[in-house]
Amino acid sequence: MKRDDESGSKEEQELSQTDVDVCENPPTVTSCASVEFSGKKYRYSLIRSDSDVSNTAIVDLGGPGSSVLSGSFDLQGIVESNFDTSKTNVLFIDEPWVTEEIGQACDEKLSEFYSSIRESHSIEKPAIGMASECMIDGSVWSFDADSYPNVVSEVEKEEGISINGFLGFSFGSTRANYLSDWDFSWSVLVRPYPTGIQGAELIDMRAQQISDLAVGGQEAIESSDPVDVSERTLPVENFDYLSAELALPYVSEEFVNSYASQLADRNSPKLAAELSDSFWYRYGEESISPALLAYLGETCAAAEPWNLEGRGFDEFSHEAILADLHSICSSLEFSGGGDFEVSSEFSCVVASDDYLTSLEAVEKEIEFDGESVWITPEESSHSSQEGLDDCMNMIPGAR
Secondary structure (H helix, E strand, C coil): CCECCCCCCHHHHHHHHCCCCCCECCECCCCCEEEEECCEEEEEEEECCCCCCCEEEEEECCCCCCCCCCCCCCHHHHHHHHCCCCCCEEEEECCHHHHCCECHHHHHHHHHHHHHHHHHCCCCCCCCCHHHHHCCCCCCCCCCCCHHHHHHHHHHHHHCCEEEEEEEECCHHHHHHHCCCCEEEEEEEECCCCCCCCHHHHHHHHHHHHHCCCCCCHHHHHCCCCECCCCCCCCECHHHHHHHHHHHHHCCHHHHHHHHHHHHCCCCHHHHHHHHHHHCCEECCCEECCHHHHHHHHHHHHCCCCCCCCCCCCCCCHHHHHHHHCCCHHHCCCCCCCCCCEEEEEEEEECCCCCCCCHHHHHHHCCEEEEEEEECCCCCCCCCCCCHHHHHHHCCCCC
């Protein structure tokens, strides 16, 4: 991600972006094209069918804060594993933050936001101007209920296709919700985010779901002293261990089984450092990726209202870390949020209690118009795709 020495105005940033090839800056490792909406370019990859068909499925890999076309995901492999390429095209849309310039002022506020949370462990600590300087409550870094459906419409017109299916992972449920005006032939959600859940409930749910992994005694947690780790400018503290445990839902079940106890016993500082930095999108000496802005932009909007004021959390708790992370949400104004409303002739949901979401919350919030099937896998990792094959085999025209 390129960083300017000077922040520039919002208008200057928007004008400069229309002159660049967003498929080259930053470069992609897959086919790439772009469309424009409201003066901003959005990039996507359309993997066309072997035959001339207009039917197209959107695959949304979740996030927010993912770089879909960067090579982090095997898009061709996802298509070949889940679709009959003689019957449908498959569309991937990259998140806006990936191609957005970040000015120096916003960059500094991001670092200050992280530093203030790390030092204070308190929800009362303000976001130090990050909200206004980085323009979080808009579609600069993330999608919203206005930009996402309009980008999809522009791609349909540009490519001469018709979106009739949706495969969404995790936060993909919220992206499907943005398309509430679409009538899908089919939709599949894998480990869906419980779109419609409110902020305080979200924090309570995430802390509860991770609690089974935090098996170390409270004495071990509170007595953990800061430890220096080579090639990291910050010592590893309890803050990092708690953050690392909150990052565990995104790794494999095998990884969790092998290393969760080491984190809980506070005896693996290098691992804690790596997972903590990934949770906070931290890199280098003090830099925070604008992926965090994308995460906050969509998550704050999706889970409003937050109502976190006055809630006290123990300093040595996952609730405290989650409250700190989302402390900015209640100060922002969004048009997002609301209940899950997706129209689909046939839907299949893969959901169970995992380390990020509870089955109870998903069943409460996710409800389709039309026929739906629910599959409950055994694996506890949020990144598991167990059950996806069963869903895709039920979809007419996908395989």
